[in-house]
Amino acid sequence: MIQGRVTGRIWSSKHIETLPGGALLEVALEGGGSLIALDPLGCAEGESVLVTQGSVAAGYFTGIKAPIDALIIGSIDET
Amino acid sequence: MIQGRVTGRIWSSKHIETLPGGALLEVALEGGGSLIALDPLGCAEGESVLVTQGSVAAGYFTGIKAPIDALIIGSIDET
Amino acid sequence: MIQGRVTGRIWSSKHIETLPGGALLEVALEGGGSLIALDPLGCAEGESVLVTQGSVAAGYFTGIKAPIDALIIGSIDET
Amino acid sequence: MIQGRVTGRIWSSKHIETLPGGALLEVALEGGGSLIALDPLGCAEGESVLVTQGSVAAGYFTGIKAPIDALIIGSIDET
Amino acid sequence: MIQGRVTGRIWSSKHIETLPGGALLEVALEGGGSLIALDPLGCAEGESVLVTQGSVAAGYFTGIKAPIDALIIGSIDET
Numbered sequence: 001m002i003q004g005r006v007t008g009r010i011w012s013s014k015h016i017e018t019l020p021g022g023a024l025l026e027v028a029l030e031g032g033g034s035l036i037a038l039d040p041l042g043c044a045e046g047e048s049v050l051v052t053q054g055s056v057a058a059g060y061f062t063g064i065k066a067p068i069d070a071l072i073i074g075s076i077d078e079t
Numbered sequence: 080m081i082q083g084r085v086t087g088r089i090w091s092s093k094h095i096e097t098l099p100g101g102a103l104l105e106v107a108l109e110g111g112g113s114l115i116a117l118d119p120l121g122c123a124e125g126e127s128v129l130v131t132q133g134s135v136a137a138g139y140f141t142g143i144k145a146p147i148d149a150l151i152i153g154s155i156d157e158t
Numbered sequence: 159m160i161q162g163r164v165t166g167r168i169w170s171s172k173h174i175e176t177l178p179g180g181a182l183l184e185v186a187l188e189g190g191g192s193l194i195a196l197d198p199l200g201c202a203e204g205e206s207v208l209v210t211q212g213s214v215a216a217g218y219f220t221g222i223k224a225p226i227d228a229l230i231i232g233s234i235d236e237t
Numbered sequence: 238m239i240q241g242r243v244t245g246r247i248w249s250s251k252h253i254e255t256l257p258g259g260a261l262l263e264v265a266l267e268g269g270g271s272l273i274a275l276d277p278l279g280c281a282e283g284e285s286v287l288v289t290q291g292s293v294a295a296g297y298f299t300g301i302k303a304p305i306d307a308l309i310i311g312s313i314d315e316t
Numbered sequence: 317m318i319q320g321r322v323t324g325r326i327w328s329s330k331h332i333e334t335l336p337g338g339a340l341l342e343v344a345l346e347g348g349g350s351l352i353a354l355d356p357l358g359c360a361e362g363e364s365v366l367v368t369q370g371s372v373a374a375g376y377f378t379g380i381k382a383p384i385d386a387l388i389i390g391s392i393d394e395t
Contacts, residue, residue, distance in 0.1 A: 001182070001194040001228055003168070010082070012129055012153030016119060016139065019152055024080070024129070031191055033110050036080040036129060040174060050170055050182070050194060052225045055292075055371075056216040058135040059223040060176065065138040067131045067152045070080055073177055073225045074170030089240070091287055091311030095277060097297065098310055103238070103287070112268055115238040115287060134213075134371075137293045144296040146289045146310045149238055159340070159352040159386055161326070189349050198332060208328055208340070208352060210383045213292075214374040217381040218334065231335055231383045232328030247319070249366055249390030253356060255376065256389055261317070261366070270347050273317040273366060295372040302375040304368045304389045307317055 003076060004029040006047045010036060020066045027051055027072070037070040048076040082155060083108040085126045089115060099145045106130055106151070116149040127155040161234060162187045164205045168194060178224045185209055185230070195228040206234040240313060241266040243284045247273060257303045264288060264309070274307040285313040319392060320345045322363045326352060336382045343367055343388070353386040364392040 004027035012024065023039045027049060037051050040060070049072045057071035083106035091103065102118045106128060116130050119139070128151045136150035162185035170182065181197045185207060195209050198218070207230045215229035241264035249261065260276045264286060274288050277297070286309045294308035320343035328340065339355045343365060353367050356376070365388045373387035 001226070003194060010129070011156040013156050014120060015129075015153030016150075018139065036082060041172060050168070050173075052227045054227050055134045055213045056223075056225050056227050058138070059216070060174065060225055065135075067135050067139055067150060068080070069131045069133050069135050071174075071225060074173030077169040077171050089287070090314040092314050093278060094287075094311030095297065095308075115240060134292045137296070144293075146293050146297055146308060147238070148289045148291050148293050159384070161352060199330060208326070208331075210385045212385050213371045214381075214383050214385050217374070218332065218383055229332075229383060232331030235327040235329050247366070248393040250393050251357060252366075252390030253376065253387075273319060292371045295375070302372075304372050304376055304387060305317070306368045306370050306372050 001050050001052050002029055004049055004051055006043050006045050006049060008045065016067060018064055018067055020061050020064060020068065035070050037072050038068050039072045041072055041075060043072055043075055048078055050074040050076055080129050080131050081108055083128055083130055085122050085124050085128060087124065095146060097143055097146055099140050099143060099147065114149050116151050117147050118151045120151055120154060122151055122154055127157055129153040129155055159208050159210050160187055162207055162209055164201050164203050164207060166203065174225060176222055176225055178219050178222060178226065193228050195230050196226050197230045199230055199233060201230055201233055206236055208232040208234055238287050238289050239266055241286055241288055243280050243282050243286060245282065253304060255301055255304055257298050257301065257305065272307050274309050275305050276309045278309055278312060280309055280312055285315055287311040287313055317366050317368050318345055320365055320367055322359050322361050322365060324361065332383060334380055334383055336377050336380060336384065351386050353388050354384050355388045357388055357391060359388060359391055364394055366390040366392055
């Protein structure tokens with residue numbers, strides 16, 4: 001998995017039907033670069049998150065073949 | 080997923096039989112680089128798009144084992 | 159697989175339900191960069207480890223669709 | 238998918254049994270780098286090709302678990 | 317697939333139970349970087365090899381969910 005920080009959100013009104021509900025968050029990655037991850041946890045901008053990638057991200061969704069290759073699986077505790 | 084912008088289209092007259100119909104679009108990626116993604120949405124040149132990669136891209140197609148590792152899953156709203 | 163060295167650990171109190179138990183370790187990779195891998199072996203900070211990535215990492219877990227794309231599969235012998 | 242150009246061919250006399258027949262072509266990628274892709278289409282050196290990667294490349298082969306992670310799926314029309 | 321050259325071997329006495337037998341070889345990749353690949357062919361140090369990555373590497377093993385994401389599938393003929 002990779003660590004990142006939520007920097008924003010995108011919206012897509014025109015999308016394929018199998019896109020699951022949930023926020024599409026922009027995540028700046030540790031080490032550089034960024035991606036868009038689906039967020040089932042309700043994370044806020046600035047939150048540090050753990051992202052999983054690839055087919056295991058899609059495996060989170062049941063009863064649908066979700067076209068998701070990046071999923072926020074946790075918020076990282078910061079102390 | 081990754082964000083990108085449609086910059087062109089390619090054609091392939093000679094291809095394997097399991098290549099699904101649909102436009103093969105050139106997408107310039109945020110952060111650099113580019114790829115070719117299959118577009119089921121009818122996106123136009125210059126449009127900002129959301130691309131999923133890997134086996135989940137192929138999972139969009141039913142009744143066929145599509146050899147597709149990059150799929151446009153949405154157009155990103157721009158305001 | 160890739161080689162790396164354990165440099166720390168993260169905690170995630172708020173996470174999706176299918177995240178398996180086990181330590182989430184920060185691993186600095188040979189060649190640069192880092193990732194977070196689930197550790198079923200109880201590795202210590204500073205230990206040299208072998209990490210597998212992608213859907214095969216999730217395949218380690220049975221009876222659950224684990225959202226894990228990086229798994230420590232061995233500790234590398236150092237002499 | 239990624240675009241590339243065929244630059245050569247390799248041979249492997251000693252290989253695992255599940256390697257399918259077909260040419261193993263060297264492909265120089267747009268944007269830099271290169272890979273070896275299996276070619277079911279009979280492409281020639283210098284030809285511009287479309288390559289798919291990952292498990293979907295292996296899915297092209299039926300009745301065998303082919304250890305193929307890169308497949309030429311089309312020749313790109315050049316005008 | 318990618319080309320590389322065997323540069324060494326690692327041992328892992330402490331590993332998960334599903335790690336298959338076979339040598340874990342260090343492979344320096346064409347274009348830079350290195351990885352650890354499982355070798356079912358008995359390749360020697362200095363040998364030029366063809367490596368497949370991802371879940372198709374694990375598919376080589378039957379009757380076990382092998383946590384292998386890199387497999388040597390052939391030795392490249394050198395003349």
